[in-house]
Amino acid sequence: MSAPAPKVDSDSLFRYVLRLGDLSLVLGQRLGEWVGHSPALEEDLGLANIALDLIGQARLLLTYAGEIEGRGRDEDKLAYLREQGAYFNAILAEQPNGDFGQTIVRQVLIDAFQLELYERMATSRDERLAAIAAKSVKEVRYHLRYSSDWLVRLGDGTAESHARAQSAVELLWPYTVELFAADDLDRLMAENGIGPDLSEVHAAWSARIDAILNEATLNRPADRPHAWHGKRGQHSEHLGYILAEMQYLQRTYPDSRW
């Protein structure tokens, strides 16, 4: 073996856990926008269930992040009182819902990522993260079943649904690159056995996505370099609107409860 692994400082772990939690929180908030607007009552509940699973994951992760930070911030303070630049989700999660097909494509891409990520994180040397991952992986497995079933129906459906699904894939594909672009923080966690090696996650994700796209008769776009870094707090214009809506109540009536 090489030299002893570098120690993980609490600030790094804090930011890493927020990356995981913010991805679920922002995606869950986005999915919540469908409630009352889905193409069918059954889908309304299906999407809301997934949103609630994601927000449940975010609660566990943000609570843990607050404890790591040790400055008395709980899940609510972290969710409702952080500025956009202190959110660390990959920006794929904050992209607009668009039509139902676009929501489904975004969901497939992130579900498959979370599945591969949590499967590996279930054996993390950080026991708390391992426990959260073990719980979440069961939820995410169902999310991917739901979203990939839909993508196959849309892609291999009518000419109209196929065209819309393909254009959603083209639109969202560039944002997937960021999920797997490992920076110092990702590497630090991988070296210490806390988080998975993202290149490994990428390979597994890629094989899974290829199989789904193939069954859906959709084409996989080429990877392109990306110039955004939601994982470092640099977001697209969309996150501000999401936070404005999500945080409105706590910012207008601080500490209100109901």
Added chain:
Amino acid sequence: MEDKRQWPLYEVFIRARGGLDHKHVGSLHASDARMALDHARDLYTRRQEGVSIWVVPSNAIVASDPAETDSMFEPARDKIYRHPTFYEIPDEVKTL
């Protein structure tokens, strides 16, 4: 004629826990059986109602005709001897 704008109807049956029968809990719309299972899971097992789901196309169910209720069910009414209510139940038997 089949209405293409609406997904077909399915009936949903849930087994609450091992050993119990599947019970009818409601219905839903879905484009095929697999989607019906997903929808049943999302609509009817949100509060841990079950461990197993059956879905059946509603049009596969053959129902008795309400107009024939009298001839179908009335004749059983005066045959109370078919109920095992004339036996003395030993105290040791808790559930029957």
